[in-house]
Amino acid sequence: MAIKKQKGILLFKTRFRTSSLIAKFLTESGETVSVLFKGALASTGRRDSPAANLVPFAVLEIIYYEKETREVQTGKSVAIVEDFPQIRKDYETQVVAAKFVKTAIIPVKEGDRYPEIYDTIVALFRQWDDITRINQDLIWAGFLLSILNFSGFAPAIHHCAVCQGQLTETGLKFSPSAGGIVCGNCPAPEDSINITPKIKDALVFLLSNPFRRYGKLNLSAKESRLVREIMEKFWNYHIGKPPHK
Ligand SMILES: [Zn+2]
Numbered sequence: 001m002a003i004k005k006q007k008g009i010l011l012f013k014t015r016f017r018t019s020s021l022i023a024k025f026l027t028e029s030g031e032t033v034s035v036l037f038k039g040a041l042a043s044t045g046r047r048d049s050p051a052a053n054l055v056p057f058a059v060l061e062i063i064y065y066e067k068e069t070r071e072v073q074t075g076k077s078v079a080i081v082e083d084f085p086q087i088r089k090d091y092e093t094q095v096v097a098a099k100f101v102k103t104a105i106i107p108v109k110e111g112d113r114y115p116e117i118y119d120t121i122v123a124l125f126r127q128w129d130d131i132t133r134i135n136q137d138l139i140w141a142g143f144l145l146s147i148l149n150f151s152g153f154a155p156a157i158h159h160c161a162v163c164q165g166q167l168t169e170t171g172l173k174f175s176p177s178a179g180g181i182v183c184g185n186c187p188a189p190e191d192s193i194n195i196t197p198k199i200k201d202a203l204v205f206l207l208s209n210p211f212r213r214y215g216k217l218n219l220s221a222k223e224s225r226l227v228r229e230i231m232e233k234f235w236n237y238h239i240g241k242p243p244h245k
Pocket of ligand 1: 077161162163164165180183184185186
């Protein structure tokens with residue numbers, strides 16, 4: 001049995017027997033880990049009590065004993081290393097933030113590692129105050145695009161998904177079944193949605209910029225909605241489960 005120290009974010013916690021807690025984390029190495037904190041609820045008065053530190057929307061440091069054959073690891077301690085209390089300030093904000101976290105872990109399969117997905121969630125927390133001032137359709141679209149990209153479902157946005165050729169200035173389409181943007185020379189797949197070069201450029205921008213810069217995109221509310229709509233359709237087609245509403 002090895003002792004492990006990892007940063008992680010809390011996904012879920014539940015009471016186990018009378019005084020213990022089981023918590024599930026997404027760790028910095030990009031995998032989900034379930035940890036049992038024995039007697040956690042019996043020591044709530046202590047400052048270093050796991051019960052007090054198991055909070056959502058914070059970077060936690062979890063120390064636990066790992067036995068690979070076990071589904072639930074044995075926890076030693078948990079501490080808050082970076083907190084984002086503004087996300088927990090009211091119920092509505094928590095619901096919005098939880099939607100991002102729940103959606104991001106859908107592609108994370110047991111035993112797989114996606115450290116970039118952990119990084120994306122932490123980046124979202126760190127930029128939270130800026131994000132609330134930006135068009136939410138764009139934030140959601142960029143978030144889905146990032147998660148798709150890091151989990152191996154990146155849509156083609158730099159070249160044609162069908163012929164792999166350069167993207168044309170006219171006749172662009174976005175097709176989930178074809179795998180992204182389709183050029184003007186290729187026939188339109190049945191599920192394609194017509195897009196302008198501006199929408200194509202917006203997708204490239206969203207993938208290559210931090211969330212807080214999304215406000216620099218000069219898109220109308222209608223264009224922002226379209227960007228969101230095509231990312232949700234792509235997600236539904238490839239991940240199979242709709243993103244959390
Ligand atoms: Zn083509």
